[in-house]
Amino acid sequence: MGLKFQQSHHHSVAVKVNEQMGTKRGYTVIQSKRAWLPKFLLLWVIFVAIISIRWYKSMDDENKVRREEVLSSMCDQRARMLQDQFSVSVNHVHALAILVSTFHYLKNPSAIDQETFAEYTARTSFERPLLSGVAYAERVVHSEREKFERQHGWTIKTMEREPSPIRDEYAPVIFSQETVSYIESLDMMSGEEDRENILRARATGKAVLTSPFRLLGSHHLGVVLTFPVYKSKLPPKPTVEERIEATAGYLGGAFDVESLVENLLGQLDGNQAILVNVYDITNSSDHLIMYGLENQDGDMALLHVSKLDFGDPFRKHQMTCRYHQKAPTSWSALTTAFLFFVIGLLVGYILFTAANHIVKVEDDFHKMQELKVKAEAADVAKSQFLATVSHEIRTPMNGILGMLALLLDTDLSSTQRDYAQTAQVCGKALIALINEVLDRAKIEAGKLELEAVPFDLRSILDDVLSLFSEKSRNKGVEGDPGRFRQIITNLVGNSVKFTERGHIFVKVHLAESTKPAVDAKAETCLNGGSEEGVLKPGARQFKTLSGYEAADERNSWDSFKHLVADEESRYDASINMTVADETSENVTLMVSVEDTGIGIPLIAQDRVFMPFMQADSSTSRNYGGTGIGLSITKCLVELMGGHISFISRPQVGSTFSFTAVFGRCKKTSFTDTKKSKAEELPSNFRGLKAVVVDGKPVRAAVTKYHLKRLGILVEVASSVKIAASSSGKNGSSHGSKMQPDIILVEKDSWLSGEDGGLSLWMLDWKQNGHVFKLPKMILLATNITNAELEKAKAAGFADTTIMKPMRASMVAACLQQVLGTGKKRQPGNMLNGSSVLRSLLCGKKILVVDDNMVNRRVAAGALKKFGAAVECADSGKAALKLLQLPHSFDACFMDIQMPEMDGFEATRRIRMMESQANEQMNGCVEEGSARKGEWHVPILAMTADVIHATYDKCLKCGMDGYVSKPFEEENLYQAVAKFFQAKPISDL
């Protein structure tokens, strides 16, 4: 059944593991899109690139617009200025025309001749900066040519400076500015351009311009401006014919457009940056260039055209401007966009790597999680393994223990009994150890809970060691005795394991006491005196228990001596002593275990509390052990609210000390403890007198203390001789006062003093008339050979040797044997548990529920053996029927695994039934709240399973405990005692 249970347990663990794996599979968004990451990166890069290109374009466009604006404003400015200057010049020419008309034609004779004209025009030329020169040509019709030529003394010439052929009309230049004096006498009508101009001018009466051409002389491109000069005043609205008729001549001026524009541009800013062209666009299909080069390079992309109006409606002009250079690349825009791109790229990259990193971390995390789950599963498997193994070990161990119990029932010598008892204790300790290993797992899972029951500190230490201070004994403490004992056992066990010589010294005192003096009073010192090897003569002696050096000097012999002295003076009074601070809730105990063993290597000191870590691998080879003890110890100490620490020096020894906080138990239980303790030790030695012969005062003090606990009066002598002399003296003078009943001789002292003194002493006594009652001589020894024993017997020692370490009960047993007092065998004592069990179970009515009839019969038999009245049920249902309220059962033992309704389910139902009944009852009574749950039949699970998890499950469904199957006395007692004791309390 146990196995089946384990298996199902295992199975459930596996399922849990799977579930864990399942739920932890949740991936994040990034994880699920991991394949998309590079694509995301690419998209991002493209996006950033597009954005930056756009940005660049927009900035570039802005630049272009600005450039265009600048160009157009510059161009317009230039055009306007050119136009203004031109019109100023035209006005002047107009004025000149009027001048000529006025002074040449209206005056008679003419007030102007060539000289006057030349002078006047030269002096007013600043007014016409654009005109290279002005000239006046008279209108001469062919009929008047001869007269004209005669009058002037030259013939009219054509532009080619040849005498003019015959024409209808001529327009020879009569006045000219000096700058253009070369055109005097030339017929202006002979040039095609000029003729056209003249005709147009006299027809319109306005200033007219020629198309651009290369000027004579300068070869600059230029235009000729022509004004008609009329002889007489014209009618208000003259016709063309009238105008022609009235025409007297023509005033012309050559505009040197090229230098004009050149001048103009030179005055303005940004001249270098732009190219300016001026065109005559009268013929829209064929633009004539007036200024600038025809085929210029330069920025052809950007061009601005400004209209020019030179006052001649017939001709149209325009100015085109363009930049010299192509638009410079906008570096700022470019760098800005590029930087933006780079930043975007970096951001993308960072995000990408971050996402990748997250993916990686998550992958690792999942991997770790899987590993963790595996590790946990392995841990569970380990626990299962331990549980199984421990289960398997239990069975043979039970055999060993059973055999030992049988052996103890037989007639044994005290030594044999002691051996057998020790073996039994060890076997039980082994089973306890197995449970402790399981505890370790439980502590790791944080599931270990400490009990809080009153316990007797001394009895616990007594099991481990032997002696305890009266004072501490009186301090009632409440805690978990089993665990406290476990700690001390672990520490002392280690000490014993690693100590070859010297001593092991356990000290308990109250940590709450502040002053060392007070401290010492409350201290308790024990001497385990494990293996006191023979001291080398001349070796340095330390003031410790055995004379060997100890790691922690604070535990020196000085404080112990202090204590012993104190003990002596206070022993009698101490029973009534109470500790001053009894009011406080908690008691903090400080326990230290000192040994003179091999110590812990310095490098290993920081890991001694780690599980399965021993100082080095050779440790387990030489000394055995798993290395789990100290880690459990540490956990337990921490659970008790204390600390553990140690001081260790290699080859000198170690001192482990820990504190533990216990509750103070109530007076009632405190006195109970005391009573039970008093019962424990036989009182039939009271008043006996003894002499302890021991060369070592500490050891002697310990022996003395044990004897005192039995009520024996003790004297200490450092050697046999001293003992003999003092008692001899006493014997002679005070007779019965110091006649010892027992003489206890330490083996060392006996060997060193040899029996010379001893036999003399005996002789002395005989002679002194004390023959009627010779004192019994008992040897004290840690170990003794057969030869030595024979020798001791020969020397008059009793058969029984008291072996160390001492414990009060053991000393009592030995003394009983030696003195022949009391019964040789005390079966009542031996079968203490079983008799108590009998008293607990006797007359109780118990229900055993098990579907297996053999099991049922065995369980019933076992319970009947202890006097219980047993009834059986073969299923959960039958049990329910029997436990219908009201019933008379005192307890129920329930198998867990049963078909149809298992033990858990049955218990749940029983509890439900009970709580319903209780509610009804409480509803009727409705008074004392302390009365809670009248019906509560104790239910104990029967299981072969030793795992604590089962226990938890039992409690969960309302059971009160469990007993392992097959029944074992102690286990049964523990389980039964709990609720049969608890019952009277709840009834109070």
Place this chain on the structure above:
Amino acid sequence: MDVVQLQRQLVDYKASLYNEAILDEQFTQLQELQDENNPDFVVEVVSLFFEDSERLLNELTKALEQQNIDFKRVDAHVHQLKGSSSSIGAQRVQKVCIAFRNCCEEQNVQGCLICLQQVKNEYSLVKTKLETMFKLEQQILAAGGSIPV
């Protein structure tokens, strides 16, 4: 036969049962439970065991002959048998039961059949041994001797 000789024979026989691991410590405990108030306790329990086991073995044989084996049922029977055998300390039967249950869990028909055969063998062995022992005890009692512990 001499009573002392019979007693010695009984002790040796018991020891051989322990040595051959047919019985374990649980049987010792069982014997401890027997006292004046309950003089036939062991015989009573053991015959209960025989009765129960034979029933279970029959059930098992039937269950395993079926076309569709109900492994749950088989497992429950084996569990019962295991419980009984561990209660009286018939550890070899118990051990085979453990193997049997493993086979059940694996639904291994062949294994189950083999285990069933083994259980039967072990059971008949322990039965013969115990019956021989009881016979010896009765002989001792008939001869007026007491049964050595």
